[in-house]
């Protein structure tokens with residue numbers, strides 16, 4: 344028995360060369376039964392199969408392949424490598440007698456499902472297990488299969504009319520193999536790549552007790568150039584203008600020089616990151632909008648339709664969206680960074696919104712976002728948020744972290760007014776009274792939460808560590824900053840407060856932080872819009888510093904004394 348399985352495992356090939364011989368129904372049925380025997384997480388049974396025999400359908404799918412394959416080959420700069428790539432036969436969509444699509448139904452995640460809490464990827468993994476079983480069964484029966492994944496996901500789903508909630512893994516070509524590629528993977532036989540001889544195995548011999556690396560290191564950088572500040576100030580003062588005449592732009596230029604550790608600071612690859620998450624407190628009617636709007640707005644961000652999309656586009660700022668914990672499962676191929684901590688926090692009215700561990704994970708995930716942008720050359724990040732009811736979470740955090748009465752921290756958010764605002768205040772007051780836990784900042788953050796608020800805090804702390812400029816938006820973004828500041832006050836030297844929001848509490852919070860906002864436009868939107876709108880001011884600051892003539896270079900007389 345063992346030998347037979349081993350033989351099947353060895354001879355299974357990703358096959359793209361088939362004979363015309365049809366695949367008998369019994370062969371396919373047996374293979375699909377094998378697929379159905381595969382394990383599925385929490386016994387979700389979410390794997391779905393679609394059989395394709397129709398020639399026209401196959402031809403249309405092949406066209407999708409060709410379009411994407413062209414895209415792939417265009418990405419290869421080296422001509423020899425590109426020629427080698429185009430010579431490979433990577434599909435057999437029309438020539439294989441049978442087509443199969445294996446997918447999984449995301450809607451199972453709408454009810455409690457064992458094994459999907461840490462990561463909802465597990466339903467996808469279950470479908471992959473089924474694919475492998477099918478592959479082995481076909482091999483055992485003398486047939487072969489080829490996995491085609493070079494397809495435009497959206498178009499592919501549309502073409503075969505898959506329901507919105509079903510995600511395909513790919514298109515599978517099935518038939519009698521015309522070759523076994525000399526008992527080796529096709530890509531190896533064609534000289535594209537060599538498979539390693541043995542699996543990579545590492546034994547983990549001890550428990551790693553350290554916390555997340557980002558927060559272990561001290562923010563005390565040993566070598567600060569003490570002369571740098573003086574040098575930048577001197578350059579600013581020698582520009583052809585009366586001393587101090589560029590006002591706040593001068594302050595900004597000096598700050599940017601100090602943050603980037605140079606006398607000629609420049610913004611490189613600016614990004615705006617919107618962190619989105621849901622809040623359990625929403626169930627008590629503290630927002631003017633229903634919770635679904637968070638997920639709907641995330642989709643809107645990916646489609647370019649939100650305010651932040653427009654302003655980022657206007658100023659050529661790259662926009663990233665992070666799902667920090669939205670109560671909706673987005674299709675995996677959307678351009679969203681998946682840092683989901685859960686489907687929203689719990690309500691903090693009667694118990695904790697999240698756990699202390701989750702705070703640490705949020706900080707870490709936030710730091711990862713900053714680090715990946717940093718590695719790609721970015722030195723400036725604006726921080727935005729989206730999360731229905733997050734003005735409530737932010738108000739309570741501000742009240743407890745700054746020790747201000749909740750009335751002074753609570754505003755209308757999305758437009759909660761009159762009686763509803765009284766009700767919002769009542770609920771927040773009640774939540775504060777119900778809280779009997781520690782007054783330590785981290786304990787307060789865990790109890791009241793905000794997956795997006797704490798991921799932003801972690802991302803900001805990391806930006807400080809990487810000598811990056813961090814742009815703070817309105818009320819919620821500033822509360823996220825407050826969380827970071829409570830952990831490490833030095834983070835403030837890298838922060839630019841972009842806008843005074845019209846949300847009650849923001850003015851007081853900025854006073855608490857002794858921070859001067861650049862703009863006051865009566866906006867109260869969030870999403871990072873204040874950062875994007877203030878961005879040209881930062882550009883003006885670096886432009887005057889780097890490009891203006893000095894009294895010396897222009898030969899202009901300075902004032903007498």
Ligand SMILES: Cc1cc2ncn([C@H]3O[C@H](COP(=O)(O)O)[C@@H](O)[C@H]3O)c2cc1C
Pocket residue numbers: 629630631632636640728729730731732733734735755756757758759868869870
């Ligand atoms: C369509 C829409 C787009 C938004 N973009 C930002 N927010 C803002 O409003 C929410 C906070 O207000 P509250 O605490 O009252 O729910 C957050 O999602 C915030 O980003 C929006 C809100 C809505 C309705």
Ligand SMILES: O=C(O)c1cccnc1
Pocket residue numbers: 734755756757816817818819820844845846849866867868869870
């Ligand atoms: O200032 C903000 O960040 C804000 C205010 C209201 C609603 N959403 C965000």
